[in-house]
Amino acid sequence: MINSDLDRPDHCIRIVRGQEAANLLRDSCFQEEWDALADACPWATACQSYNYISTWFEIYSNCFEPLFVLHETGEGRLAGLLALAISSDGKSLVHAGACQAEYQVWLARPSSSDTFILGALSILREQFPGKYIRLQYVPDRTPMSWISHARTRGVSTKRTVVKRPLLETVTESQINASLRKKSNRSRINRLKKIAELKFTRISKRQDLEPFIGSIADFCDLRQGAINRTFPFRDDPHKKEFWLGLLEKTGLIHASALMLGDAPIAVHIGPISRSSVSLGIICHSPFFSEHSPGKLLILYLAKQLAQENFSYFDLTAGGDEYKSRFASRFDEASILEISFDGFDYYLGVMRHGLLGSAKHMLGPVATSRAKALRRRFSLSANLFHLASSKKKIIYHSRDTPPLPPISVPTVSLRVNCLSDLLLPKVRYSRREMECEFLAEALRLLEAGARMYTYANRGILLHCSWVASDRSAPPGMMRGRGQAWHFWETYNVTEALAPNVRVLSLSQRLHDAKQFASSQDVFVHLERRDDGAARFLEQYGFIHVDRANG
Structure with missing residues (x-):
């Protein structure tokens, strides 16, 4: 049985929100009480500290409204605190810090933790019927015996325990x-x-x-x-x-x-x-x-x-590298709390299916990144093989003499990641953009050189130079070491007519520094007549893949 100090007349629990809560954040006495409570709470983390949460509310003031559930003694001392936030649209109730708070938990002294959180959830249920709160992750030392009593307060709670990797110093x-x-x-x-x-x-x-x-x-x-x-x-x-x-x-x-x-x-x-x-x-x-x-x-x-x-907390989560570095493991919890039965099950389904799948799949789930990389590599291979019929290939035994580059009318940037991450009008779905980025990441990690052109915050052109070692699978190979030039992204209707020729010219000039006396293959789209004429003018020969 849980004893409740909250039933005493000299103790109270209350909710403050909005401007009243914002005023508390600026109150130096309240800050001192908060800091003292955090020091007395064994499971508190930096994410529950006054400085962390007040900074978050300051930066995200246009996105979230502060809401504090406070347990105060008759002397006005702070004995419990659950710091929450309401999204600006009023639909979501989250732990203060939201996804920026790796650990999400209430502050209390061990002797009153269970009674405080039960009281806090009860009053939240009264004021926010039908809402759902997810606390991820709750630290290992947090008292949890209250969960078996939550149903009697009309609160549905599901706890999922996950491993937390630690690297001891x-x-x-x-x-x-x-x-x-x-x-x-x-x-x-x-x-x-x-x-x-x-x-x-x-x-x-x-x-x-x-x-x-x-x-x-x-x-x-x-x-x-x-x-x-x-x-x-x-x-x-x-x-x-x-x-x-x-x-x-x-x-x-x-x-x-x-x-x-x-x-x-x-x-x-x-x-x-x-x-x-x-x-x-x-x-x-x-x-x-x-x-x-x-x-x-x-x-x-x-x-x-x-x-x-004492240790470097690698945090819970499915990243495989964390387990490789860990010297030991403890546990953290995910708490899914609902003040409405139907909403509870919707929330659990929404957030829990992926976690359950990872748990059941075990090593398969933790290797998701590798599986995605293999998938994207295979997609790239199939793409280049399938698109080879749509391309014409020009070949030169080495990079030919080219005229000096005149003052460019557009600015091409080399290996500029911020360009690569700009919006892309050709991709209507995020999945398409992410597959493009996965291939770009693979190429950059392999040593390929990227050229981009952007205008008014939109990516319009992306092209590449790479050796045999760095080039995608399916590229035509020469008799010895070869260098490859190709494009992966163009918004043709928004590009000035000479941009693609300028890009090719700049890439060929740059390649003179590292690709001289080696085979050069330029892979063009069939409709790129301007680049084709440019290459033929400087001695490139159109080759047939079948006659490689």
């Missing part, structure tokens, strides 16, 4: 031993031949701000290609949120693996007492063959050991 000598392994040492040495390689701890907003655009591009390209999501592109507030968090002392741990003056891998994550949680982690596709993400995690583990953190 070890001595610096152990990390150094891992970095000295032959494979890692080879990666490090190859990178050092390119430029100075260094691991950097970032502690100030002004030090992170110059790189936040690249970080967003790295994340969106990979997530779009693999998971069909765009964390930064779909959330225009995300950059400012993480920059704002870095302004709060002791809240965020940020670091980068730098090659010269540019980041090739970055991590930004919240600090929760003696641990750092995985937040944003990304790496440049241009250096993927050197595994910069893996090197970053090793250098980060070394840094965390030096800073006396």
Whole structure:
């Protein structure tokens, strides 16, 4: 039986929302009470801290309305807090921080946690009948005995337990031993031949701000290609949120693996007492063959050991690499809470089917990224084989002498990820764009060189140069090493007549630096008469694939 202090006349539970809640966020006394409660709550994380949540509400003020469920003693002391938010359209009730809060839970002292959360859910049911709340993820040490009593309060609750991988910090000598392994040492040495390689701890907003655009591009390209999501592109507030968090002392741990003056891998994550949680982690596709993400995690583990953190929380989720790095596992929970039976089952079905499928499929689900990569690689192969009949191929034994490039009337950019992530009018569905990005990611990681042209925030042209090793399957091969030139995206009706010829000319000029005295194949669409005339003018010969 759960004893309820809330029945005492000197205790009360209440909801504050909207402007009243916003005023509380600016109250220094309330902030002190919040901080003291978080310190006394063993399962609290950075995502429940005043600084984290107040920053989120400040940045997302036009998207969410604050709602706090408060448990206050007769002396006015804060004894319980569930920080929620209502979406601007009034349809969704979420934990404050929404998807930016990796951990979602209430604050209370252990002795009163169960009575507080039951009381909080009861009053929420009264004021928000039919609503559904999903708390993902709830930390391992959170009391859960209240769940068996929730039904008596008219609250439906489903708990799903998931594994959480942790990388315990070890001595610096152990990390150094891992970095000295032959494979890692080879990666490090190859990178050092390119430029100075260094691991950097970032502690100030002004030090992170110059790189936040690249970080967003790295994340969106990979997530779009693999998971069909765009964390930064779909959330225009995300950059400012993480920059704002870095302004709060002791809240965020940020670091980068730098090659010269540019980041090739970055991590930004919240600090929760003696641990750092995985937040944003990304790496440049241009250096993927050197595994910069893996090197970053090793250098980060070394840094965390030096800073006396107990472990690096890799967080729950199906990413396979997390299990490879984990030294142990504990658990986290997903709580699906409904104040209406029908809505509860709809919510469980909406959010739970994928999780259940992953649980049943086991290793198959955790290998989703690899399966998608194989699928996209196969799609690319079939595409190039199927489209070969629609293309004409021009060949030269080496890159021929070309006239100097005149002042261009359009600006083509090389390996510009931000161009690649711009809206694409040719793709009416996200799935089509993501398959295009998956192939682009594969090419960039293989070492292909990308040229793009955009106008007024729309991608209009994307073309490539690649060696045999980097080119897609199905390309015609020469007798020796060959270089290939082709296009993957054009909005023909929006392009100036000379853009495609200028693109081809620039690519051929650039190729003189690395593709001289080698076979050159240019793959053109049959209707591209301008480029065909340009190639024939400078000695390229039309070849038949069958006579390769």
